[in-house]
Amino acid sequence: MQFGIFTVGDVTTDPTTGRTPDDTERVRAMLTIAQHADQAGLDVFATGEHHNPPFVPSSPTTMLGYLAGTTKNIILSTATTLITTNDPVRLAEEYAMLQVISDGRMDLMMGRGNTGPVYPWFGQDIRQGIPLAIENYALLRRLWEEDVVDWQGKFRTPLQGFTSTPRPLDGVPPFVWHGSIRSPEIAEQAAYYGDGFLHNAIFWPLEHAAQMVKFYRERYEHYGHGQADQAIVGLGGQVFMSKNSQDAVKQFRPYFDDAPVYGHGPSLEDFMRDTPLTVGSPQQVIDRYGKFRDQVGHYQRQMFLMDHAGLPLKTVLEQIDILATEVVPVLRAEAESARPAHVPANPPSHAQRVAAAQAAGTVHEQVVAQDTYTGLRAEDSISS
Amino acid sequence: MMLGKGTSMSDRSIVVISAGLSQPSSTRLLADRLADAAVTELAARGITAQVEHVELRDVAHEVVNMTLSGFASGALKDVLEKVAAADGVIAVTPIFSASYSGLFKSFVDILDKDALVGRPVLVGATGGTGRHSLALEYALRPLFAYLRADVAGTAVFAATDDWADGGGDDVNPLPNRIRRAGRELAEMVADREPSAPVGLYDAVPSFEQLLGGA
Numbered sequence: 289m290q291f292g293i294f295t296v297g298d299v300t301t302d303p304t305t306g307r308t309p310d311d312t313e314r315v316r317a318m319l320t321i322a323q324h325a326d327q328a329g330l331d332v333f334a335t336g337e338h339h340n341p342p343f344v345p346s347s348p349t350t351m352l353g354y355l356a357g358t359t360k361n362i363i364l365s366t367a368t369t370l371i372t373t374n375d376p377v378r379l380a381e382e383y384a385m386l387q388v389i390s391d392g393r394m395d396l397m398m399g400r401g402n403t404g405p406v407y408p409w410f411g412q413d414i415r416q417g418i419p420l421a422i423e424n425y426a427l428l429r430r431l432w433e434e435d436v437v438d439w440q441g442k443f444r445t446p447l448q449g450f451t452s453t454p455r456p457l458d459g460v461p462p463f464v465w466h467g468s469i470r471s472p473e474i475a476e477q478a479a480y481y482g483d484g485f486l487h488n489a490i491f492w493p494l495e496h497a498a499q500m501v502k503f504y505r506e507r508y509e510h511y512g513h514g515q516a517d518q519a520i521v522g523l524g525g526q527v528f529m530s531k532n533s534q535d536a537v538k539q540f541r542p543y544f545d546d547a548p549v550y551g552h553g554p555s556l557e558d559f560m561r562d563t564p565l566t567v568g569s570p571q572q573v574i575d576r577y578g579k580f581r582d583q584v585g586h587y588q589r590q591m592f593l594m595d596h597a598g599l600p601l602k603t604v605l606e607q608i609d610i611l612a613t614e615v616v617p618v619l620r621a622e623a624e625s626a627r628p629a630h631v632p633a634n635p636p637s638h639a640q641r642v643a644a645a646q647a648a649g650t651v652h653e654q655v656v657a658q659d660t661y662t663g664l665r666a667e668d669s670i671s672s
Numbered sequence: 673m674m675l676g677k678g679t680s681m682s683d684r685s686i687v688v689i690s691a692g693l694s695q696p697s698s699t700r701l702l703a704d705r706l707a708d709a710a711v712t713e714l715a716a717r718g719i720t721a722q723v724e725h726v727e728l729r730d731v732a733h734e735v736v737n738m739t740l741s742g743f744a745s746g747a748l749k750d751v752l753e754k755v756a757a758a759d760g761v762i763a764v765t766p767i768f769s770a771s772y773s774g775l776f777k778s779f780v781d782i783l784d785k786d787a788l789v790g791r792p793v794l795v796g797a798t799g800g801t802g803r804h805s806l807a808l809e810y811a812l813r814p815l816f817a818y819l820r821a822d823v824a825g826t827a828v829f830a831a832t833d834d835w836a837d838g839g840g841d842d843v844n845p846l847p848n849r850i851r852r853a854g855r856e857l858a859e860m861v862a863d864r865e866p867s868a869p870v871g872l873y874d875a876v877p878s879f880e881q882l883l884g885g886a
């Protein structure tokens with residue numbers, strides 16, 4: 289089972305000091321956090337994508353490309369990639385490039401985005417969120433799987449004889465997750481393709497996530513990708529830890545009370561009762577998160593939100609250390625010992641996907657780059 | 673139409689939403705009378721109605737929390753499910769500053785936008801004097817019309833004087849207005865198929881449908 293962290297990249301004033309980082313400091317903090325998570329032995333780092341302040345991560349593949357070169361083992365991912373407002377052609381190109389650069393040490397998660405004005409800013413209509421997610425992703429897959437694509441749809445200008453480059457690493461596209469909190473249509477989409485489904489339940493009661501995951505699992509089986517319990521599931525989570533649980537509560541409460549998302553609403557205690565937020569000792573986190581598989585079945589990826597609400601970088605790095613050394617080894621061992629043999633331990637790695645594609649005969653041959661209209665090859669244009 | 677387990681054509685549920693702030697309140701008193709009138713009229717039509725009372729005061733904190741957090745917590749979750757599954761709704765608010773109370777509107781704001789579509793709704797209000805009575809017509813009725821609810825023609829306002837012996841109005845006293853409103857709600861509820869709770873997963877289009885509609 290994989291454990292990682294995801295970030296929304298918010299620029300938020302630290303309520304205990306009144307200090308606010310600037311955008312540059314926040315971007316650099318995100319890089320440090322990802323590198324630290326890699327060194328600490330966490331499995332995944334995922335960045336959000338936003339196009340409005342106070343969020344800085346507008347260009348995920350630039351960030352993840354740098355991290356591919358400065359980290360060793362951690363899987364680089366997104367939470368989420370906006371499949372509605374990005375051009376699917378650019379997504380195909382950018383994430384294939386990231387896949388090549390990271391040597392397959394990446395995957396990505398599609399999401400629709402819930403910031404209303406982002407849709408019109410990028411020429412779309414939020415009421416078309418689901419149809420955009422369906423059409424754009426269908427095109428994205430074709431661009432990865434087929435060398436030359438003729439395509440016409442409702443939302444994007446048509447393509448004739450288009451080839452997205454670079455072609456996917458080893459002829460096998462990246463693994464894709466779909467994230468949704470409220471829309472079963474997206475769970476249906478993930479199930480149809482046999483992709484992963486991640487429910488980011490951090491602001492929701494887990495029973496809601498459990499229903500959505502159950503639906504996804506049933507549909508995964510319906511579409512013939514395997515048994516329901518073999519579907520690839522991820523959950524979002526949120527923790528703040530200290531050796532002594534009272535200290536954790538005392539330290540985190542001002543950040544909770546002022547947090548942009550839930551601040552000034554429910555009490556910390558109510559929110560901990562109703563959502564996966566756990567503020568306490570590492571053992572409390574182990575006890576709580578170790579029980580999630582009772583509700584959603586054995587799952588493959590648990591992500592944690594750690595760097596938000598104005599928490600200073602130093603604190604975030606300490607939290608990553610506690611998570612990686614005291615919590616994850618226990619949860620991973622528990623999950624592994626409880627896992628039935630036929631259930632995948634992890635989401636498929638690039639190597640596993642290549643092996644599976646070779647076995648199924650679905651590897652897409654790399655073609656020599658050639659312009660189909662002029663007949664010129666890359667080396668021809670260099671010599672001319 | 674599918675009926676839930678244990679439900680028959682002669683069973684209906686009425687949810688009574690009362691936004692009174694004191695306990696007991698004249699708002700709850702009016703809500704109870706309206707509910708009794710509706711139940712009596714339904715019984716006369718051979719229909720047994722189960723009545724669920726919701727005092728918004730009891731879930732006031734959860735209402736504010738949901739406004740800020742986006743999800744229902746505690747007892748509010750159950751309340752929203754009951755409203756979603758109701759065959760008829762009786763909604764009663766005190767009139768504050770020329771309109772429904774803020775708590776009442778906050779509750780309406782967290783309902784799913786389709787929660788009351790086509791649903792029989794009887795509205796009522798209370799206030800110090802009859803001079804506030806038209807708030808029912810210019811504030812509550814348009815609110816429920818916006819939600820595409822089926823609002824009973826009679827809306828009942830009870831001023832303090834209405835609780836006097838003569839009902840505050842010798843020609844058309846409060847008990848008469850309550851009876852008429854209860855009858856109207858009962859007729860709408862009786863004419864309608866019983867509500868079946870609709871789950872999030874009951875009508876998800878298949879992927880082929882999603883792709884075809886893209």
